[in-house]
Amino acid sequence: MTFLTSNRPTAEWQASDAAHHIHPFTDHSALAKRGVRVITRGDGVYLWDSDGNRIMDGMAGLWCVQVGYGRKELAEASYRAMQELPYYNTFFQSTTPAAVTLSEKLAEITPAPFKHTFFANSGSEANDTIAKMVRYYWNLQGKPEKKTIISRDYAYHGVTMAAASLSGLQPMHPQFDLPLPGFEHADAPYWFAEGGDMDPEEFGLKAARSLEDKIQALGADKVAAFIGEPVQGAGGVIVPPDSYWPEIQRICRKYDILLIADEVICGFGRTGNWWGSETFGIEPDFMTLAKGLSSGYLPISAVMVGKRVGDAMTAADEEFVHGFTYSGHPVAAAVALENIRILQEEGIIDRGRDEIGPYMQSRLRTLADHPLVGEVRGVGLVAAIELVEDKAARKPYDPSRGAGVICRDHSIANGLIMRAVRDAMVLSPPLVITKEQVDEMVGIVHKALDLTAKDLASGN
Ligand SMILES: Cc1ncc(COP(=O)(O)O)c(C=O)c1O
Structure with a gap:
């Protein structure tokens, strides 16, 4: 197979890349010396x-x-979708068959309380959307003071302003004066690095209870939500002890705090089940989906909105003032559907x-x-x-x-x-x-x- 764009010598690609391309998470002076x-x-x-x-x-x-790479079915799905309808949006009382079918499919394959999907294009956008939905939900409930979202050290939730504020990897903050107000961090269940002499299960409880300590320090009436990746991925594949998630769930219920499972890495089979929430017995109010939704073939992400927030949002007698030009993009949605078909039919x-x-x-x-x-x-x-x-x-x-x-x-x-x-x-x-x-x-x-x-x- 020939590729129109791959016929230049490596050194030429490298020189041109160094001259014109700003990369994510890259030290550019080091990269220029080494060659991309x-x-x-x-x-x-x-x-x-x-x-x-x-x-x-x-x-x-x-x-x-x-x-895996090179699945022709995904290329063909995008070719067919592009010929039929390369773009239309889901704003202003419109939809497309691909966006509807994908939202229906996601309601079928996610845990039972999830009936509603909001589409975005990346994990970061999806998490920013959730941060806004959390605020909106508590405003609708007449509790506008419930605003703070608690995340964890070593968390990675993306790079947009709210998602980077949710992230707990310290180097992500100083260049941009983050985190924004209203974002706090509790301990991670990172037994290997921080467990000392404690037994892992005992440490799991201690890490979970750091959330309770934070809530008590801030006041439960000020805390809106807790977000966590079932397994913390970019923070170093931090697999929590079994004691951890049940305790987090208990704390969120006790203090009436929404629970967000960021499934961007864990979703679509990464931890052995469809959802990391299944693997760890989590019952979240939101799930963030991206990455494996299309196997990365096209950018698409989804916010799964649970019953509590979904009911409040769909009953509100006003416009939800948020959305992306490409929310529910018909080609990306068609590719995601084909990807899910492959995952299901090939077991x-x-x-x-x-x-x-x-x-x-x-x-x-x-x-x-x-x-x-x-x-x-x-x-x-x-x-x-x-x-x-x-x-x-x-x-x-x-x-x-x-x-x-x-x-x-x-x-x-x-x-x-x-x-x-x-x-x-x-x-x-x-x-x-x-x-x-x-x-x-x-x-x-x-x-x-x-x-x-x-x-x-x-x-x-
Ligand atoms: C758990 C988690 N959430 C969110 C994101 C951000 O996704 P994106 O890079 O698509 O914005 C990532 C990316 O690695 C992630 O691992």
Whole structure:
């Protein structure tokens, strides 16, 4: 297959990119020195770069390509939809068959209380929308003072002003004078880093109760909602102890606080079930969906609005003054529908839960004996391997050693895209990965760990 745009030498792409392209989450001076990696094509779990190297994508892009690359059905769905109706909006008493059918489908596949969907184009936009809906809901209830949304340390909810305020990754705030007022953060259930001598379950309760402490400090009449990813993804695949979510649920009910499950990573099978909320027994008032909704083939996201807020909003005798030009875009909606059909008809999510997820988790746990590995954690098809200087003490390397980055670079040089979050090595491959490919992935991780250990020992 030829690609119109992929016929320039790598150095030319790199020079032009450095001259004209501002990248997300990138140190541009470092990138210009090193030269950007140019990805030209994908098939299944593999990508190819502009030098023709094949690389396994252990991250499914940005945790999103559930069905793998190169699915012709998705390309054809978008081609058909574009020919029929390339664009129309859902404002001002209009809709399109694709937007209606997708909202119907999402009501069918999400947990029972969800009947209503609001469409946006990214996880960030969806979370910003939820922040507005939360305010609107409490205003409709005659409780306008209930405004603060509590999130957590290490949370990632996106980059728009509200979504970045909800995020709890500290470097995301100072450049932009964030968080905005009305956004607070409680503790994360990050036992490995912060659990000290506590038993994980005991620590899970302690982390959950930091929410209660926050609510009591702010006053329950001021707190509108709590948001959490079932498993915190970009914060380092923080899998909560079993004690955590039931306690959060109890606290939200006790203080009459809306519960938002950000399913942008966890949704569409990542944790072994359709929803992270199912895996952890969460009963949220909102769910944020994006990424796996279209397997990343086109930008689309959705806010699932639960009964309480949905009833209030649809009964309000006034306009909901919010929406995006591309809310419910007919081509993106058609691709999302086709993607969901593939996930359902090919049993991809059941296979993730019953077969390939447990296989990947057990194979990765064989790395736990490696001298560099402090913990292997994960659920379904998402995992982290935490690197440490001292296994028994769970003592991390000094960040200046860059252990995670060294390991990531060895991994990529050996044919596997693995991400470093601090020194947690993160994997989240396409759900269609095979057992042989899991073996290949674990083999490369092992090699990268050995090479990293060697570098760190020699002081590199
Ligand atoms: C849990 C979570 N929420 C929200 C977002 C933001 O999504 P987007 O990058 O589509 O705005 C992300 C992105 O990684 C995410 O992981």
